[in-house]
Amino acid sequence: MSYLPYALAVWIFAVGLYGVVRSRNLVHLVVCLSVAQSSTYVLLLSIGYVNRGTAPIFADVPKGTRAVDPVVQALTLTDVVVSVTVAALLLALAIQAQRHADTTDPDELSEMHG
Amino acid sequence: MVLVPLVVAIPLVAAAALTAMGQFLGRRVDDLTGIAAAVATTVVSTMLLLRSLDHDLVYWFGGWRPRHGIALGIAFDVEPLSAGIAALAGALMTASFVFAWRYFDEVGTLFHVLMLVFLAAMNGFALSGDLFNMFVFFELMSVCAFALVGYAIEQRAPLQGAINFAVTNTVGALLLLFGIALVYGRTGALNLAQIGRALDGRPPDGLLVVAFALLLTGFLVKAGAVPFHFWLSDAYAAAPIPVCVVLSGVMSDLGLHAVARIYWPSFSGVFAADAGSLRAILVGSGVLTALVGGTMAFFQRDLKRLLAFVTIGHVGIFLAGIGLLTARALAGTTLYVLADGFVKGGLFLAVGILLRRARDGDELRLRGQGGVAPMAGVAFLLGGLGLAGLPPFGTFPGSALIIRSAGDVGYGWLPPLLAAASILTAGTVLRAGARIFLGLGDTDDPSLSHEPPAAEEEPAHVPGRVSPPLLFGPALALMVVGLGLAFTPGLAGRATQWAQRFEDRPAHTAELLRGVAPRPAGTPAFHPGAAPYVYGAISTVGAVGFAFFGLYRRRLPALLRRVPGRLTAGPAAQLKALHSGVVGDYVAWLTFGAAALGGLLALTVR
Numbered sequence: 001m002s003y004l005p006y007a008l009a010v011w012i013f014a015v016g017l018y019g020v021v022r023s024r025n026l027v028h029l030v031v032c033l034s035v036a037q038s039s040t041y042v043l044l045l046s047i048g049y050v051n052r053g054t055a056p057i058f059a060d061v062p063k064g065t066r067a068v069d070p071v072v073q074a075l076t077l078t079d080v081v082v083s084v085t086v087a088a089l090l091l092a093l094a095i096q097a098q099r100h101a102d103t104t105d106p107d108e109l110s111e112m113h114g
Numbered sequence: 115m116v117l118v119p120l121v122v123a124i125p126l127v128a129a130a131a132l133t134a135m136g137q138f139l140g141r142r143v144d145d146l147t148g149i150a151a152a153v154a155t156t157v158v159s160t161m162l163l164l165r166s167l168d169h170d171l172v173y174w175f176g177g178w179r180p181r182h183g184i185a186l187g188i189a190f191d192v193e194p195l196s197a198g199i200a201a202l203a204g205a206l207m208t209a210s211f212v213f214a215w216r217y218f219d220e221v222g223t224l225f226h227v228l229m230l231v232f233l234a235a236m237n238g239f240a241l242s243g244d245l246f247n248m249f250v251f252f253e254l255m256s257v258c259a260f261a262l263v264g265y266a267i268e269q270r271a272p273l274q275g276a277i278n279f280a281v282t283n284t285v286g287a288l289l290l291l292f293g294i295a296l297v298y299g300r301t302g303a304l305n306l307a308q309i310g311r312a313l314d315g316r317p318p319d320g321l322l323v324v325a326f327a328l329l330l331t332g333f334l335v336k337a338g339a340v341p342f343h344f345w346l347s348d349a350y351a352a353a354p355i356p357v358c359v360v361l362s363g364v365m366s367d368l369g370l371h372a373v374a375r376i377y378w379p380s381f382s383g384v385f386a387a388d389a390g391s392l393r394a395i396l397v398g399s400g401v402l403t404a405l406v407g408g409t410m411a412f413f414q415r416d417l418k419r420l421l422a423f424v425t426i427g428h429v430g431i432f433l434a435g436i437g438l439l440t441a442r443a444l445a446g447t448t449l450y451v452l453a454d455g456f457v458k459g460g461l462f463l464a465v466g467i468l469l470r471r472a473r474d475g476d477e478l479r480l481r482g483q484g485g486v487a488p489m490a491g492v493a494f495l496l497g498g499l500g501l502a503g504l505p506p507f508g509t510f511p512g513s514a515l516i517i518r519s520a521g522d523v524g525y526g527w528l529p530p531l532l533a534a535a536s537i538l539t540a541g542t543v544l545r546a547g548a549r550i551f552l553g554l555g556d557t558d559d560p561s562l563s564h565e566p567p568a569a570e571e572e573p574a575h576v577p578g579r580v581s582p583p584l585l586f587g588p589a590l591a592l593m594v595v596g597l598g599l600a601f602t603p604g605l606a607g608r609a610t611q612w613a614q615r616f617e618d619r620p621a622h623t624a625e626l627l628r629g630v631a632p633r634p635a636g637t638p639a640f641h642p643g644a645a646p647y648v649y650g651a652i653s654t655v656g657a658v659g660f661a662f663f664g665l666y667r668r669r670l671p672a673l674l675r676r677v678p679g680r681l682t683a684g685p686a687a688q689l690k691a692l693h694s695g696v697v698g699d700y701v702a703w704l705t706f707g708a709a710a711l712g713g714l715l716a717l718t719v720r
Contacts, residue, residue, distance in 0.1 A: 013288070017705060020281065021698045029697070033284060040291045047299040072298070075246055079291060082253045086284050089260055093277050096267045106277065110695030111270045112348050112419065114563040 005046030013039035026094035026104040030087055037083040041076050048072030117165075118173035118190050120158045121200055121237040125151050129230035136223030148211040148226040155233060156204030163197035167612075169631050170622070172243070183627045185305035191243030191626060194612040195448045199371060202452050203236045203364040205595070206459045209588040210356035213463055216584040217355060217470055225265060232258035232360065239368055243379075243626065245294050245304045248372065252290065252336070255368075256283050259361060263353040275352030278697045282345040283335060285701055289708055290332025296325035297380075306379040307626040310619055313384040322384065323719050327712035329376055331704075334711075337369030339433055340403040341707040343426045344693060344700040347410070350422035355466030358418060359592075362425045362462060363455035370432050371451075374444055378617045379626075389439055391718030393523065395711070396437025401531050404430025406689070408538025412664065413690060415477040415562040417465045417546060421458065424501065427539040428454055431532050435516045438523055441617050442640075445609035446515025449599075453508040456596025457500040461543065463589035464493035468550070470585060476565065477546045482553030489586035494547030496593045502540035502657040505650035508597040511606045514646035521645070529645070533653040540653065541660025548661055555665030561683075563690065606640040 016036025023029035048069030054061070056070035098104050128151035136144055165171060171192040174180075178187025207229065214221065235255035242248045260283070264276030298304055300321060301312035313322070331342070338346035346366070350358055373396075377385075385392060407427030414420035435447035467490040469475050472483050484491050500508040513532070520528040549555045599605075615622070615632060624630040668675070692699075 009292075013292075017285065017701065020285065021702045021705070023698060026277070029281065033281060036285070036288060040288060040295065043292060043295050047295055071304070072295070075295075075298075078246075078250060082250075082257075082287075085257050086253075086260075086280065089257060090277065090280055093264055093267075093273060093280070096264075097273050097277070100268050101270045101273060106697045109270065109274045109277070111274055112351055112416075113693055113695035114413070114690040 005042060005049075009039045009043035009046065011039075012036070012042060024105050024107065026097055026106060027091065029106065030090045030094065033090070034083060034087050037079075037086075040079055044072045044076045044079065117158055117162055118171055118192055118241070119175070121155055121162065121204075121241065122234045124155050124158065125230040125234040125237070129227045129234070132223055132227050132230070136227070141221070144221075144223050144226045145211060145215050148214075148230060149208060151230055152204055152208040152211055152233060155237065156201055156208055159197055159201035159204050159237065162192050163194050163201055166192045166194050166197055167608075168634060170615075170625055172626055180627045183311075185303065185308040185627060188247050189243040189305060189626070190238075190241045191306075192241055193616055195444070195609070195616060196240045196371065196375070198448060198452055199364065199368065200237045200240045202455045203233060203240070203360070206360050206363045206455060206592070207233045209459060209463065209592050210359045212584060213359075213466060213588045214356045216582050217466055225262075228258050228262050229356075229360075232262065236360075236364055236368060240371070243306050245297065245306060245309065245376070245380075247304075248375075249287070249291060249294055252332075252372075253287055255365065256280075256287065256336070259349075259357075259365060262357040263349045263361075265354050265357065266352075272352040274695060275349040278345045278695070278700060279349035281697045282342070282700050282704055285704055286332045286335025286342065289328045289335075293325045293328030293330075293332060296321060296328070300325070305626075306376060307623045309380040310383055311623055311627070313380070316384060318384050318388065318719055320716070323715050324712060326381060326385070327708070327715050330373060331708040331711055333369045333372040333376075334399075334433075334707075335369070335704060336372075337366050337433065338403075338426050338429050339399055340406045340426075340430070341703045343403065343407070343429075344703060345697075346426055347419055347422040347693060348695060350425065351416060351419035353418075355418075355462055355469065358421070358462045359459040362421065363459040366425055366429050367432060367451045367455065370429065370436055371448075373433075374436050374616070377439075379619060379622055382617070382619050385719065388719045392715070393437055393439050393525075395714050395718070396439075397434045397525060397528065399711075400430045400432070400434030400437050401528070401535075402430065403427070403433055404532065404535035405538070406430070408535045408542070409686075409689065410693065411539055411542045413561065413563055413686065414542075415559070415565070417468070417475045417477055418462070419563075420477070420542060420546060421461055421465065424461075424539040424543060425458060427535050428458070428501070431513075431516075431535055434528060434532060435512075435519075438516070438519050438525065438528075440519045440523060441613040442515050442522070442610050443519035444616065445606070445613035446512045446519060448512070448613070449515065449605065449609055450509050450512025453500070453512060453596045453599050456592045456599070457497050457508060460493050460589045460592035460596060461497040463585075463592065464490040464497065467493075467585050467589060477549055478558060478562070478565075480550045481555065481557055482550070484551030484553075487586070488551070489590060491547060491551030493586070493589045493593055494543065494551065496597060498540050498544035498547055498657065498661070499654065500593070500597050501543055502536055502654045503650045504654045505647050507600055509600075510646070510650055511600050511642075513650070514642040515606055515610065515640065517646045517649055518642065529649050533649045533656070536653045537656035537660050540657035542664065544657055544661035545664035548665060556668055559668070561686070604637065604639075606642075607637050610640060611635055611637050
């Protein structure tokens, strides 16, 4: 198996992270964070991939059929749930920032410093 | 055995019940449910602690025990050190709920629900013996904490604190997950002991170094080690007081204990030859964290933010302690964490009493105003002395073990630096206490950070003359427990024995995967000797001196004041400017720190 999926995961992560660092809008920032998070799905799934493996469902297939690793798929599903929770929470915070502080720019929101 | 899952199940069930029925019941039912669940969880954790004294309690979920020495299921692995941290979480949560009874005028059911889920997640994280399970509890803990920090959502500061906290910790968790994925890809295992066995007998390679650096980064972000600490001061300064108690007392330290929990069972074999360089990296970043935290604490006037930087300073001390990679230092750090968690919790509650009674949390504006809450003053004094490590109270046995252990591995320069860090943190707390409750010191100090906005989360009604016992009771109780913990007979020796068991990888693996009971070990006696007493005395006297320096610095003779003042003004301003409050900067620092950590490991591990 090639290294391409791993390189892709790192690339997606780096792009998302760059967006998080440079973002001037909270909604944009949350989207960038979600992009970075999706890199972990690519990484996890490519780690469990087996060449010419089928889905890990062992009904109606002969014994010894090659299948991809079901553990990483479970991990990915858990990870999806986690990232949706975080994104939802952050978007709720972004709405409150617009409502109460009248800005969605994280730079303008910084009240505490030093 | 059946007790093990209860530490997670009790708070979760209570939280679910409150979610379902809380809106039909009164506020006091929420409070009572919270207190009852927290007390029950504390009792169960303490029972687990007492039952795991001689051997680990391993609980396999769903009865999926290992077959032929291969772990199939997911395990909770209870040993005394982790059970102690879980008990600390339960105790602090209990104190928070009792305090919240009178502290909040209005609070919704969701507050109690979030706190209980938070407690369940912390316990699960502390006891889990499985890498991915650790990640799940880590995220559950984080999400609850994000929401709790932003609880007072209609103000700017909690918004900023919660956003910075959520974004940086999510990036940290992503790096952690990357590390977990790489470890799984290499070993095909998620159980910590199983990972250790799969890595046996191979030299470390690039992939493993990267994976370990990523795991380390993820946990250190949660702990708040420099340069991953920026979110911590914003979040803790914005959170409601009952939340601060738990965040500062337990959550930061859980990140550090996770480092020990993954290192000893999984990586101590493969990195055995590189323990020296790993020790240097961990101790170095611990010392840096301790000094940065202590220095920044000195520049604060907002009491909550001040205590947040005190927390960072002590995280540094703990990181250096765990980083020494000896059983004695791990035991010492755990004892230190327990005592320090109670003391910091008591200090946050004392600030809460001030916020409630004087409706302000600013050191300078409160100067001489402490008469409204004399009990908070007592807590401040005890807390300051407790943080300094006054022998033989509180944190002293822990720091004595660390000091002796540093000598054992040739890090004799470490104890003076750690003493300096506790002089900075304890001295700053004593300074604030003296200014508020004794009216000492100047009314203004331009070198402190900008003036915080006036009372935010605080109640509108005029307080009566007497502090209700439900406010000062928890604060004093935490102080007494924290300072008195040191008098448990033979604690230092027993803790060292538990830590030796924790660090004995072959025996631990055999116990976990094959059910081989560990050989009963004799309890080593620990005699601290003279040096720890000397360091304890120096840091106590130094802290009192530093407090007076903070109060009367501007009355020093001009010659003493000007030259050092000019020399330090520039670096101090730069250090303060780094804590910009902007989340993008924090994530950039996080990336830099992760790269630096990975680079250092890659350069030194061979």
